[in-house]
Amino acid sequence: MEYFDSSRLNALVLLVLFCVFVLAFIQRARSGGNLFIRRIAGLNAIEEAVGRATELGKKVLYVPGIMSIDENQTIASLAVLSHVAGLTARYGAELDVPNKDPLTFASARETVKEAYLHAGRPDLYSDTMVHYVTYDQFAYTAAVSGTMVREKPAANFLIGSFYAESLLLAETGQASGAIQIAGTAEVAQLPFFVCACDYTLIGEELYAAGAYLSREPAMLGSIKGQDWTKAAVALVIVLGAIFESIHIFPGLKSWIGIN
Amino acid sequence: MTGMELFGTWIAALLTLCLMSFLYKDNPLFRFAEALFAGVSLGYYIGITMDQTLRPNLFEPLRDSGLTLETGHLLFAGLVGLNLYTRYVPKIAWFARSSLAIYVGYYVGINMVQKLQGEVLPQAAATMVDLTGGGSPTDALNALVVFIGVLTVLIYFFFSVEHKGVFGKASRVGIWFLMLGFGAAFGYTVMGRISLLIGRINFLVIQWIGGTLQALGIGG
Numbered sequence: 001m002e003y004f005d006s007s008r009l010n011a012l013v014l015l016v017l018f019c020v021f022v023l024a025f026i027q028r029a030r031s032g033g034n035l036f037i038r039r040i041a042g043l044n045a046i047e048e049a050v051g052r053a054t055e056l057g058k059k060v061l062y063v064p065g066i067m068s069i070d071e072n073q074t075i076a077s078l079a080v081l082s083h084v085a086g087l088t089a090r091y092g093a094e095l096d097v098p099n100k101d102p103l104t105f106a107s108a109r110e111t112v113k114e115a116y117l118h119a120g121r122p123d124l125y126s127d128t129m130v131h132y133v134t135y136d137q138f139a140y141t142a143a144v145s146g147t148m149v150r151e152k153p154a155a156n157f158l159i160g161s162f163y164a165e166s167l168l169l170a171e172t173g174q175a176s177g178a179i180q181i182a183g184t185a186e187v188a189q190l191p192f193f194v195c196a197c198d199y200t201l202i203g204e205e206l207y208a209a210g211a212y213l214s215r216e217p218a219m220l221g222s223i224k225g226q227d228w229t230k231a232a233v234a235l236v237i238v239l240g241a242i243f244e245s246i247h248i249f250p251g252l253k254s255w256i257g258i259n
Numbered sequence: 260m261t262g263m264e265l266f267g268t269w270i271a272a273l274l275t276l277c278l279m280s281f282l283y284k285d286n287p288l289f290r291f292a293e294a295l296f297a298g299v300s301l302g303y304y305i306g307i308t309m310d311q312t313l314r315p316n317l318f319e320p321l322r323d324s325g326l327t328l329e330t331g332h333l334l335f336a337g338l339v340g341l342n343l344y345t346r347y348v349p350k351i352a353w354f355a356r357s358s359l360a361i362y363v364g365y366y367v368g369i370n371m372v373q374k375l376q377g378e379v380l381p382q383a384a385a386t387m388v389d390l391t392g393g394g395s396p397t398d399a400l401n402a403l404v405v406f407i408g409v410l411t412v413l414i415y416f417f418f419s420v421e422h423k424g425v426f427g428k429a430s431r432v433g434i435w436f437l438m439l440g441f442g443a444a445f446g447y448t449v450m451g452r453i454s455l456l457i458g459r460i461n462f463l464v465i466q467w468i469g470g471t472l473q474a475l476g477i478g479g
Binding site: 008010011014015018035036037038039040069070071072075103106107110133134135136138139140142143145146149150167187188190191192194195202203204205208212223224227228230231233234236237238240241243244245247252253254256257258 | 278281284285289290292293296297298299300301303304343346355356359362363365366367370371372375376379380381383384385386387388389390391406409410413414416417418419420421422437438440441442444445448452
């Protein structure tokens, strides 16, 4: 039995590089270093959306996607949910989080409960805020669409992993007049959110959201680490393209592309 | 079509019309179909999980082989799942978080390697193109578009630097590439949705109306 698969050495090198960058930046952030992250428009609009809901006396609807917590987008969505729940706790706005996946439901409930506790308003928290609907994708969509039309939330957050229901939800929310902030890394669904929502977190902006909102050193460090890994990959791409163009070191491209 | 099949078709057709009535506005028929759909699907998935996941993968192996080294991991997984219910016992509610932590940690580790191996590295290799196009101007242009597109989109997703100056211009080009891609994806998906609608209208016209007329002995 072989314990080392040499065909995966490329992934190991990138993984080690990534971990080194992330750990180094987390260390730097913890020792008080100032780590800059550029402005992300959709995240700055969250407070405005919750404030609007508070003024209108209407609820804030947060849809954490339809996938389980084995999906990175769902985990990123829970980080944003924590921030949104903190704001609704502070402003006293009503929050509604319908769920499709049972594990996401359990995690979302913990997240919201903790956010209310952290905001010093555990009295405003209720288990009914985060509720389970059904596991069927379109039954869930029909139920959430119904909520949007009947209860007319002032702010809709569609953040996480979405599939065919993305346009149905975004379009219904848009027609109901709510301010909508969406975010997903599903490339096929992003066009719908870009068209039907006021702000959209595109792809990796969603993953950066947690760090951007919390400013927690560990999360900021990981964003910086990812950026440096991206820079390293970009550099390898540029070198690879130059080598391919002048026909030297053909092994680099094939080694990177081993799959 | 048998009588029972026709009955099923009528139920499906009426529920389809109830749901489509949402296009006009929210109404009691839509609400009825929505509640029925959510309730039935929830019950159905509980049955499916019991019958197709828990029974063959947990209950039967444990019943048939007992607790051995080979089946021990199943018991562990089952206990991790059961642990989620401790949230309903206030004194030990915090314990449920350990199951979630195991689940998240396991999949983050798996996903990280999968994404690198399956997405990042193949994409990087595919972008290492011969920018001269091997002498063909169209291939050179194609290679240049791919190369500039990938690099500028990467720059757009670079969070450590303010998007100003040359960096800002490059990220602007990146967002244009993204929007062009989104436009193409939008058109492609809308075409797919139209074909779904055609499929549903076919069901209403051919199976429902046609089937009913056939059962009544009217038409072919």
